[in-house]
Amino acid sequence: MSCCGPSRRTLLGAMASAALLSALPASRVTAQSVSPVATDLEVVTVTDQSVVLTWTTVAADESGRLVPVPSDAEVRLGAADSVRGPVPVFADPERTPFHYAEIGGLEPGRRYRFEAWSQGARATPALSLTTLTPGTPETTGEFTTLLPPPGRLLRTIALANDVHYGETVSGLVVGGFPPGFRQLAGLPPYPEVMLDALLDDLRAREVDRLVVAGDLTSEATPEESRGVRARLDTWGALGTDYLVTRGNHDRPHVGYQGCTHLGEHRDCWGDNFLPPQQLVEHEVGGLRLLGVDTSELDGSGGRIDRPQFDRLAEVLRADPDRPTLVFGHHPVTRESGLTNTAGPGFVLNGPDSAELQHDYERAPGVFLHHSGHTHRNRRTRPDANIAVEFLEVAAVKEYPGGYSLLRVYEGGYMVNFYKTRAESARRWSSTTRGEYFGLLPDYTFGTFADRNHVVLRDFSGLS
Template sequence: MSCCGPSRRQVLGLLAAAAMPVAWASPARAQPGSLVVTELEVVTVTEQSAVFTWTTRGPDAAPVEADSEVWIGPADGSGLRQVYGDSRPTAFHYAEVTGLEPGRAYRFETRSAGIPAAPAVNVATRQPNTPESLGVFTTLVPPPGRLLRTLALSNDIHLGEEVSGIITAGLPPGFRQEPGLAPYPEIMLAALLDDMRRPDRAVDHLLLAGDLTAEATPEQVGGVHNRLANWGAAGRDWFAARGNHDRPHLGSDYASCTPYLDHDDCWGDSFSARQQLVSHEVGELRLIALDTTELDIPGGTLDRSQLDELRGLLTADPDRPTLVFGHHPVTAESGWSNLAGPSFILNAANAAELQSIYRSAPGVFLHHSGHTHRNRRTRPDLPIDVEFLEVAAAKEYPGGYTLLRLYEGGYMANFYKTRTAEARRWSTRSRGEYFGLLPEYTLGTTADRNHAVLRDLSGVSAS
């Protein structure tokens, strides 16, 4: 069952331009003269670090294992020096370099078997101004003041899904997990939660903006809730909003769950009731989860009671630093730029009212959404100082989350891919979705993925 795609005409219009078959097999060891070092991406750039990923393949495009190296030097200097080396063979390379200086340009090469990596044959990383094409990136300058809290923004896990990349009516051909390996949503969720506890990410809270399940069966809802509960406490360590895949359903598979009109709501039995706003206060920071789901269509809505409750909360305390998250994007720019069009996001009337509410609440600084499976910042439709940020799916390429580091003088957003061996393997496999065009749509620009915003967040406590 799927409620989440554009029309056949839209699909064919996007995909008719290219078809890129990708060979796939168990990785072999590199042989002299046989290695293609490709799919270079400068995924993450912070004030003092950068993350690079790339793939090594044979002439037949099958994965081939090799070593990993990163060479870096100041862009205004001469020569590169090796700053990262890993002799362990892999076809799915992930290298994180630390100790860089804020606001400085660096030249770089990533290498396997001594061969420099090149970006894939796609526009996303081969445009003239990209770090991948220039061989240069510039570190961010962090906002002033102390680091107060670190939030992780994530969405679109689709636990229980078996085929990834189908948009509508079996098109385009979907991708399945390799035989003998664990289901890919379980791998990607485990990798996400693994990253959340690593000291180099130092995450205080995880925010999940919907589509945690494939179709919200009792098993899927229970499975994702149990995994999150084993990781941390709901309402303290993690916070979740419902996505359209998590909506109430029809059918006998859902009969054991709480009735909702003529549907049954399994999500509501473990998380929160449909069209219910949930507000949390973490110190002086306010987190508001919205349920933007319709019953049987992919687009988004907010009912009157939820809008009124939001208006009341924000009017009563308009200056409190506030982050709002919900599954469906909000802005007109998101509507015309996403693959499925304006009907795929929050309906226009609700979107206009939501942004009008934000205009009267200067404490709201960011609205996080998922649903489009891409990294994208979009402009608000009203002159309001709120960032609208879509975060790429956790469950498929590019497969990750955004860290939001809150400082007294603003915040810094950085997208990270998850990095377990199994996650890197599936992310590379699933980048072949949409006939190989998935990176064009979902990766986003360097600035979509990595940016700093100056803003007074001194009211957010550090503990």
């Protein structure tokens, strides 16, 4: 999907991903006499009591190309079994091209009918299989709120990853391919925009702990490592309020100065956070959080060194039934290896994956393994007979630009993915929809069930 030329292919591409054009200078983003088109509708988040919708408004500029334009926003909502149609429940007084509507006060387990409107145009989904597949909320105009697990809400943990602090071009895979995206001149670097938006969101949502599963930096330089640490420290204390583990981008590099020597490598990230291959151990109200460093010294694949493996096994063996969340950068399962764009060599290597899942067989308290690296929302099947959810969470730094909340109840947990809300973050998220020639949403957004689901388990012993 190209941004250049007025062909039919370009028109469809622009409607499917207005993001490709959202980085144009402000002087080009001017609505003409034609009515705006409301597109890119996504039902992002559905909890037991709320829903989050996003969409974009575009119109033709003086050359006939579709560009984002500010407009109003309205959401109409009603119970699907009501004889009345949806009624207005949300109106945004601030005009923007990048709309974010969160509606609360809904009833658990109830089906609702909805419509999103901007300036007389009803929002429709982009030309993306993720949202155009029959039966999705975007195609039916309906969603059903989740039924929360029984019992009290005990803890809320934010799951995040892939900040890439210091990165300047988003969407590159190999060299300069495919074409990447840069922040507009004069605006703050996009990793800083997206990380700040994340932290602002978490402050508003009363999160108990933040877990960041790797790739905090772009290249683990001294400046990047210090910078991302300083920003995270504005939210809380490392090891208490937020926990981190290392990703492949955070690995020790050759050629840096003034950092800890590891042979010819220099570990600037480790000087600000943790030494290589060190297990993170934390407990809150009886819930155990374990962070595994899966980074290699060189390369993008994943591994776990023997001393860390032994420590992990020792911790699990000492209390195998304790409810445990594990997080690490690289996904674990064979399904993840076969379905990510880079292939099996991109995830945790086979022998380490098998051993890790074998450890989980002997520790039934492990209920969820959170990873990043693939920049997508996806749940994959374990390779062993274990009741562990393997959850990949989309990147903070680019579309869809957000994090997941893990809400732990006495009788189970609920997972919900949220996009970050700041205006600058919504603009950048919309821009980077255009990555991978406009195909990024099909890869990273995930299904409704990947983003929003409930699992029943007994957590009654937690406080």
